[in-house]
Amino acid sequence: MSDLSGKVALVTGGSRGIGAEIARTLADRGAAVGLTYHSAADQAKGLVKEIRANGGRALDIQADNADPGAVRAAIETTAAEFGGLDILVNNAGVFPSGPLEEVTPEELDRTLAIHVRSVFTAAQTASRHMTDGGRIISIGSCLTERLPAPGMSLYAMSKSALTGLTRGLARDLGPRGITAVVVDPGPTDTDMNPAGGPAADFLRGFIPLGRYGHARDVAGMVAYLAGPGGRHVTGNSILVDGGFAA
Numbered sequence: 001m002s003d004l005s006g007k008v009a010l011v012t013g014g015s016r017g018i019g020a021e022i023a024r025t026l027a028d029r030g031a032a033v034g035l036t037y038h039s040a041a042d043q044a045k046g047l048v049k050e051i052r053a054n055g056g057r058a059l060d061i062q063a064d065n066a067d068p069g070a071v072r073a074a075i076e077t078t079a080a081e082f083g084g085l086d087i088l089v090n091n092a093g094v095f096p097s098g099p100l101e102e103v104t105p106e107e108l109d110r111t112l113a114i115h116v117r118s119v120f121t122a123a124q125t126a127s128r129h130m131t132d133g134g135r136i137i138s139i140g141s142c143l144t145e146r147l148p149a150p151g152m153s154l155y156a157m158s159k160s161a162l163t164g165l166t167r168g169l170a171r172d173l174g175p176r177g178i179t180a181v182v183v184d185p186g187p188t189d190t191d192m193n194p195a196g197g198p199a200a201d202f203l204r205g206f207i208p209l210g211r212y213g214h215a216r217d218v219a220g221m222v223a224y225l226a227g228p229g230g231r232h233v234t235g236n237s238i239l240v241d242g243g244f245a246a
């Protein structure tokens with residue numbers, strides 16, 4: 001499929017897991033893709049090589065999402081390299097968890113910097129490059145809809161901010177033909193949450209479909225929203241969670 005031919009995308013945290021699959025899928029559909037990473041340089045460069053070997057266009061950029069200036073620069077670099085920006089995917093994320101009383105001010109600040117401050121800055125910067133048909137897609141979490149265990153207040157709070165931001169972006173940018181959506185994955189088999197990890201059986205117990213998601217499940221939804229089918233979807237959140245929040 002090449003419904004994204006001529007489009008330019010930037011995926012934050014595109015070196016591994018869900019972000020890597022999103023970058024691969026957007027490139028498969030014809031988009032030129034900039035992807036950021038924090039420390040997995042080899043994996044980011046390997047994915048860029050793979051996309052180029054398949055005839056696509058891609059670029060890897062080191063950018064710590066805790067630093068809004070780095071994210072801004074990544075967007076500028078991608079837009080300069082490929083001639084504009086049509087699709088922003090805010091995917092980079094961490095998973096702070098543990099007893100409430102053990103959350104440090106540093107962990108609180110860093111989590112909010114990665115999941116909230118940089119996402120706002122990225123959307124603001126991207127909007128300067130986007131024209132009619134632009135898409136801002138942020139990866140949230142099903143834990144904002146259902147939180148079945150203690151120890152995840154900080155994570156859930158930081159991901160919940162995307163809902164309000166996305167509603168605001170829909171209002172701010174809708175008149176320019178730009179949409180904003182949150183995609184909320186359920187438990188998805190990645191380094192962050194392996195299907196064979198210690199929490200996996202507990203989490204699977206909440207999923208009517210009885211299985212972990214694959215990064216492809218999330219990437220397919222993102223690609224749909226980024227393409228022509230997503231033109232009238234904005235200001236809301238879409239669960240890709242196997243029914244976890246049902």
Ligand code: NDP
Pocket residue numbers: 012013014015016017018019020036037038039040041063064065066091092093094095114139140141142184185186187188189190191192193
């Ligand atoms: P992974 O841990 O597998 O990958 C995380 C990605 O984010 C990597 O590319 C990593 O870069 C990047 N990243 C982490 N910290 C930073 C940072 N400070 N700056 C830039 N990039 C950073 O996680 P997933 O693929 O599972 O998660 C992707 C998104 O999906 C996250 O936002 C997560 O919260 C969300 N999510 C995941 C679920 C799951 O079950 N897996 C469920 C619900 C939501 P590097 O490789 O360089 O470290």
